[in-house]
Amino acid sequence: MFEVPWSDYAPSLIDGLQRTIWYTVGGFVGAAILGLVLALLRLSPLRVLRLPAAIYTELFKNVPLLAIIFLTYFGLASAGVRLDVFQAGVLSLIVFYAAYLSEIFRSAISGVHSGQQEASEALGISRIATFGHVIFPQALRLALPGTNTMLVDLLKSTSLLVTISAAELMSEGRIITSETFRALEVYLVIAAIYFALCYPLSQLLLLLERKIRAGVPLSPRRRRRLRIARELLAQKEVLA
């Protein structure tokens, strides 16, 4: 059954794999930032800020990703904005996934109990610090499951970039197929690589979710703080 000389194609597969990862990282980081900004705008008391963010979200949630890819690559080019394949690919992913992530973030932020904001402000903590230290960490816990699903989904969706020959994993698969005419074998291998990427990633994210929920300190600074606290708490009565 295996007749494709895989060792010859290994370098191009690794190239494709790397590009898939870069598209994923670039797309996800961008989408997370834009999604957060959109979520904050949608939670603003000002209608002028809320409305454009809501329109954006509804617009891009209801347009297929493939259409967005064609628009950014071919569409913008015909309008004189020439993006290279990588720019167009990452931009499409950002624009599309930001809409979904903003919905997840918005519901997570508004899911944090209003008493939290109040308690923090009553302690004289500034609004910005309240968001950073009280609201955001709690919202993050609420947003994590949905966000993780989106990350894996985004990784798989990079395969759509085959349509603009983005030289990622799927594109490499298509090239190998055209050279060997072994579509079944090639695409089985490509599918297996996607699985080998996505399955451990989603398991890792689940683990992270559980750790964060259990309150395991992730930063070295917090670990150190809790260790010192443990020592201080264990000491017998000290004069304060």
Added chain:
Amino acid sequence: MTEIVASEPTTTVEAVVRIDGLSKSFDGRLVLDSVGLTVRRGQIVAIIGQSGGGKTTLLRCVNLLERPDGGTIEVAGEPVFAAGKVVCRSLARLRQSVGMVFQRFNLFPHLTAVENVMLAQQRAGVGESEALERSVALLRRVGLAHRGLAYPEQMSGGEQQRVAIARALALKPTVLLFDEPTSSLDPESTGEVLKVMRELADDGMTMILVTHELTFARDVADWVVFVDGGHIIEQGVPAEVLGRPRELRTKAFLTTYAAGG
């Protein structure tokens, strides 16, 4: 509006909180109608009254969690609200000098007890090790050194409220506000929390508390304020307001409460 000063007329102890002509309405409904109250250093003032009578709103105006419509508020000699506007130099500074304890604790669920007490200190610029030591000392003071690394969800209601008290004390406030601190607690937890509050009172802490614990008010408070329909109906020493109330509405309220237990 006759203002009754909440202490012997001859004492010259400074007023920590001075409220005058305070008004507040929600959606056109008047919740506070020209209320005046003075709290002096070391005093424990209990605000009692029916739910919806305006007592919680009055308390929340002291640290401007609720913005009044009119009147004046002075905290520690500094005007914080006047002529319909917030006039204090820094809202953060005001709130650092006024600690608050909520009915529903409102601890930060993503932080351990000790970190809950630490956070405000860190944001106020207290150094890491100093903040840690102070937080541990405060947890010890409320009898919870052994629960310092527990998360709120792992603690009983009484423990959570005691951590909340430690958190409110973290910035060495001039006055502590308690908003029905035992209303969501079982009797045993209520006892724990009241014990800590009693110790604070013995240490000379200035406290304003909205409460349904009339026995506690009688034993610990040195001034009781009965609020109803947005007005202070009656105020005085506990023996008078709770023992020999002059006003009909106070009598009616106390009768209902006595009947309820």
